[in-house]
Amino acid sequence: MPTLPHKKTPPADSLATIANVLLAAFIIATLYLGRELLVPLALATLLTFMLTPLVNRLQRWVGRIGAVLFVVVTIFAGTLGAGWVLTHQAVDLANQIPNYKENIRTKLKSIKVPEGGPFSKISEMVEELKKDLPDLETQSSSPKAAGDSAEPPPLPVKVVSGKNQERMQLVQVILSPILGPLGTASLVLLLLIFMLLQREDLRNRFIRLIGQGRISTTTRAMDDAGSRVSKYLVMQLVVNVTYGIPVAIGLYFIGVPNAILWGALATVLRFIPYVGPWVAAAFPVLLSLAVSPDWMVPLMTISLFIVLELLSNNVMEPWLYGSSTGVTPIALIVAALFWTWLWGPVGLVLATPLTVCLVVMGRHIPRLAFLSVALSDEQPLTPAEDFYHRVHRSGDHDGMEMVDTYLKSNPLSSLFDSVLVPVVASSEADYREGILEAEQLEYIQTGVADILDDLELRVTPPTTPPDPSAPLVCCIPAKGLRDQLAGNMLAQLVRQSGRVVENASSKMTSGELVGWVWDMEARVACVSVVAPSTVIHARYLCTKLRATVPDLKIIVGLWGAVEKSSDSLRVLRESGADEVFSTLTEAATRISELVPAPPPQGSQLP
CATH class of the missing domain: 1.20.1440 (de novo design (two linked rop proteins))
Structure with a gap:
């Protein structure tokens, strides 16, 4: 498959991208440099979110101030109690750890790592630890022997100015790691109280500040x-x-x-x-x-x-x-x-x-x-967008894999209306804007046509040849291959209800299409219109069909249209169209109501 052409980026878009990058860098720098202020503010805000439902319930009985004070005092007391219990637990753990030395020594001795291979280094380390463990007892039992073999190193002597300076240094060493978190916690507690008390006022001010014109x-x-x-x-x-x-x-x-x-x-x-x-x-x-x-x-x-x-x-x-x-x-x-x-x-x-x-x-x-x-966990691409990017991949078409997955949870009509029709319309729009080349457009349309052929073989069960006298439905493309593909989708939906449907080729001229409908003696004709085909193309065909076959029921399908304007409906009805639909599902349902199902071939009517 040919590679997609590169579309030049306008200078304005490039400048906007640079501005967004600079803005993001400024925000990140502000968050980093202002963390001393922003961290307590973020903590207090999140705690306010969490405690607001509880405060709202309590203030019905004790008022807002009473509810806020009760919640804050309860949390503060619970935190102090939990801290006291956990501190005692931690101190007790520190005192008990030396008693577990023998169990650690036993487990190290029981570890057997195979020699050689990738674990050889680990094996050597474990063996060294095993050899060192008994020496601890020997060294502890004979301290004099160790003292006789070597002279103890001289101890350094440091002159200090006095006991008061030592005490100040000790207090500083002990309190420095505590004062920082304690100050942050106090600031968070203070902000939390005022945010809970003034939350409505803060909310209104934020809306006034941010939501000007977008309240x-x-x-x-x-x-x-x-x-x-x-x-x-x-x-x-x-x-x-x-x-x-x-x-x-x-x-x-x-x-x-x-x-x-x-x-x-x-x-x-x-x-x-x-x-x-x-x-x-x-x-x-x-x-x-x-x-x-x-x-x-x-x-x-x-x-x-x-x-x-x-x-x-x-x-x-x-x-x-x-x-x-x-x-x-x-x-x-x-x-x-x-x-x-x-x-x-x-x-x-x-x-x-x-x-x-x-x-x-x-x-x-x-x-x-x-x-x-x-x-977010939302799907980044719609099913149509996902399929559209799949058909751009090099190699064989792999869109059928997505089609099979989609049909497991959605009907065939939804596949046509929500996926394939938007894909056909998007490819034509991109071709008109110069994003796609003619060869790429043909590649995508061929992929959609192959999928429709595969679906027709799988969805439509093999039947005996249709009764020639059965009422016939004709699908007519308004302009190009895109309209023919949409007509093929409609034909598959109508055939599921047992009706006889034929889809015309987009290579036929308008005169040939009208003659073909006349020869088929059709009861209903549906003109398929997929953008960029317009109402003008459909109006021309409707006028010729109405003049040639006065009794024909004419339906126009503006497939994929977001809304049907009153002017478009008026123009189509004046040109001979009986009804206008925007989805294949609605059109197939209406055709099934207009055309009775043919009796089985060979059966006699009463």
Whole structure:
């Protein structure tokens, strides 16, 4: 097949592309440089989305201020309580880890790696560890011998100014890692309170600022984003809690220490898409290897996480979510990498909600439609567009594969109206604009014709020759091969109801077409019109048909027309057309009503 010609890009489009790239770079730079301010703002906004339904319910009884304070105090108290419990669990774990040295030594000794091959390095490393482990006991039992063989190295002496400076340095080292997150959490809490109290005012100001002249669109976008993000966060929290509680209970009965700590960690890390659950499972699995003298506890721990993950993914999430977030899995992974690069671990947690907001913006703002195409789980191409790009591929036509897939869930009439007719019209439009060459247009039309021939062999069952006296339906192309292809589609639909149909060739002149209809003694004639064929071509044929065969029922099919204008209908009716349709399905149904089904050949009429 010939390659597609390259269409020159206008200078204005090139400048617009450059401007969009510069704008995207500016936005990314702003997000990165302003992360200290934007991260607390994003966290507070998402928490506002999540808590708004609860506040709306409580304010019916205690008012808005009471509802906000109750929700915030409850969350704050719950966070402090959970932090206190988890801190004790972590301290207890740190104190118990040295007691598991013997179990680790036993498991290392039990590992047998075959020598040679790709695992030779691993085998050598394991053997060295095995040799080193007994020496620890020897060294600990004879410290004097080791001390006699070598003199201890001299210790460096450092002069300090005083105890007060040491204390200040110690306080600085201890508090520096704590003050940053603590300040961010305080700012998020403060923003959350005021956003919950003033959410209606903030909403109105945002609509006034962004939606000038587009208040309806902005309102729909905000409602869509709010409902999607709120539903996602609430349902994700429910799913995570229903996942973390069984983890804690299961690990407790298996015998893994600090089960509450690992259950809480699994609940939190599950907010991270795809990777979080397995990171959460790694810690208790490694701990089970240390605490157990055999392999039963680690195997039971691994089995617990696999079973819970299967139940959560296949039962809990479909039941609670009902529908997806509207984002493709690959988009979620890319978004997680992008937001982690911008905002660190917090960006990883916020990746999914922020991506959902971007998808909603792409659906409602035309200039941001590329976000919806790139990130949403909607089909990027319509069936007609998908088929159109398939028939451009080099080699044999592979459109039949898509046709078979489409017919599994759609009727043949939908295939013709929604896929093949738009493909024929699009190829003709592209040829007129110079995007396609004549050879490429012929290639596409040949592919569609081959598919129609294949469908006719498969869909139309073999029958005995039709009765010559049966009423006949004639399909007439208005101008070109495109109209003939549409007539072939209509003929296949009408034949399914048992009617006798003939389709004329587009190579016949208008006079030959009229004479052919007269010779056929047809009862119904359908003039097929596919753009760029126009009403003028159909009007000319209708006039000649009405003058030659006065009793003929004439139907005009403006296939693929978005709407039938009143002027077009008036012109066609004045030229002799009885009815006008825009879909093959409607025309086939009407023809079946106008033409009675012929009796089986050889049967006698009563």
